[in-house]
Amino acid sequence: MPEGKRKNVVIIGAGAAGMSCAATLAKHPDKFKVTIVERMAVTGGQATSISLxxxxxxxxxxxxxxxGGSQIFKHTFNFFKKYGHEPQEVKLQVAFGKGPDGFWTNCFPSPLVDRFSKDIKKFGRVLSLIKWTMPVMGLIPIRIMLRMFFFNKEFGEKMVFPLIALFLGTGNQTANVSCAILERLFDDPNMKLWDYDSETLLPNLPTMVTFPNLHNFYEDFRKDLESKGVDIRLQTDVTEVVQRNSKGVILRTRPFDPDANNRMGQHTGFDTKTETFDELIMCxxxxxxxxxxxxxxxxxxxxVLGGASFYDDITITHSDTAYFQKHYETHFNDSLCASPKSKEQEQQIAFSKGEQRGPEDEPTGFRPMYYTKSYASDPKKIEMSFDCTNYQHQFRMDHDAETAPVKYENHVFQSIFLDKRNRDDLWTIDEIDKDKIIESKWWHQLGHRWQHYVRVVPGMFPFPSA
Structure with missing residues (x-):
């Protein structure tokens, strides 16, 4: 390419990666002409919003x-603030399992945590061992590590697997996830969500962050990039890369209808265009x-790319409280609570009962936002859910939550059913009242198996030039 000529760059995908990539290149308009091609009708990828x-x-x-997520997402927060969208803090509450023998939480002491107290302490020592023996121990699947160090089988099934599956999005592949991601969850300063707690595994009410209206944020992001000369083409599908060499990149594109059930045959060959660019970035x-x-x-x-495995999950957004209460522990119950061993645990119980305020004047009471349910026939597999009313800040801020809280029967939930290909026979999806379903969406999710860390992660680092 002649020196001084702008590179014509095409970015495929307008999710978080594609948009932030375009934002970086747009800072140098003298060097880059930027085009984003996105299949869907909006930017943001999986960061979407719906009306209620x-x-x-x-x-x-x-x-x-x-x-939402943890406080480590500093680059994300910088983009939010740039466009006037502020994330909001919330204190994390979880409710994993059901019944006195299967339930545990980070809000108050439970019999299950007492039962596995030795395993929880040993877990901390093993995390340190994994850290100091990277990459060897880091490549071992979690299920094998738990057996290697003689952890109680139920400790893995009732505490470790649900925790990792829910917070790192590893779904029903959690048992096959590399130990590296486990160690980073608790210890890596650039990735961890919280600190390991030697008494309860998950600390009491750590700070999490809920995101602003993501649809509005990405609309502002899109308009700003377009004002800087970025060409963002929505509802456009890249069907094929015809050529990639020193002379450039040739693509075939066509219009795409994201609402069509069947992609094949919805457009004629006359819709297809052949386009040429200097550089290709795939997001x-x-x-x-x-x-x-x-x-x-x-x-x-x-x-490298073939080492990543994906699984089809469906998220049902609904308001079926009967379904939710059948499968999860949604309210404080004395039978779920172990005897307190310290003044701190007494305060945790009082907070969960609604008898005192929490840290930083957090609204009182047991109000879980994350839930998991394990299948009795295969405890390594789970369903997971959110109480979005307890989680997302706007449910509290858009009305007077203190004097007129949203009635529990009007709470909005999400239930996520994992890996359609192998586990849909176990799903409880048909128990949700169809009249109370607000939205149903399919997602194509990365599984993070140990093979991912053998093939994908090393392959993403550039090799030294010869």
């Missing part, structure tokens, strides 16, 4: 793909990238 009936649910919107899922690259994929690209 405010009179019934207490707010007129909710984020339905990404709820899509690994399996989609392989399909798009087709015959132009290199051996290394096939090896």
């Amino acid at each position: 009936d405010k009179e019934k649910y207490g707010t007129d919107w909710m984020n339905d793909g990404v709820q 899509v899922l690994a399996d989609d990238a392989l399909k798009i690259l087709g015959k132009t994929a290199t051996y290394k690209e096939k090896f």
Whole structure:
């Protein structure tokens, strides 16, 4: 390319990665002409929002793909603040399992945590061992590590697997996840969600963050990039990479209808365009990238991208309280609580009963936001859910939560059913009252198996040039 000429760069995918990539390149308009091609009708990828009936649910919107996260997402927060969208803090409450023998929480002492107190302490020592023996121990699947160190089988099934599956999005592949991701969850300063607690595994009421209206944020983000010269083309599908060499990249694109059930045959060949760019940046899922690259994929690209496995999950957003209470522990119950061993645990119980305020004047009471349910026939597999009314800040801020809280029967929940290919016979999805379903969405999720850390992670680092 002649020196001084702008590079014509195409980015495939307008999710968080594609948009932030474009934002970086747009800072250098003299060097780059940037085009984003996105299949869907909006930017943001899985960071989507839906509308709600405010009179019934207490707010007129909710984020339905990404709820929030930890305080480590500093780059994300910088983008939020740049466009005037502020994340809000919330104290994390979980409710894993059901009944005195299967339930545990980070809100008050439970018999299950007492029962596995030795395993919890040993777990901390093993985390340190994993850290100091990377990458060898880091590549071992969690299920094998638990057996190697003689952890109680139920400790893994009732505490470790649900915790990792829910917070790291590893779903029903959690048992096959590399120990590296386990160690980073608790110890890596750039990735951890909370500190390991030697008494309860998960600390009492750690600070989490809920995101602002993601649809509005990405709309502001899109408009700003377009004002800087970025060409963002929505509802456009890249069907094939025809050529990639020193002369440039040739793509075939066509219009795409995200609401159509069947992609094949919905457009004629006359809709397809052939376009040429200087550089290609792919910000899509690994399996989609392989399909798009087709015959132009290199051996290394096939090896690396082919090491990522994806699973189809469905999220049901609903208001079926009867279903939720059948499968989860949604309210404080004395039978779920162990005898306190300290003044601190006495205060935790009082807070959960609603008898005193929490840290930083947190609204009182046991109000879990994260839930998991393990299948009796296969405890390594789970269903997971959110009480979005307890989690997302706008349900509390868009009305007077103190004097007129949203009635529990009007809470908005999400129930997530994992890995359709192998586990839909165990799902309880048909028990949800269809009249109380607000939205149903399918997601294509990365499984984070140990193979991911053998093939994908090393392959993403550039090799030294010869």
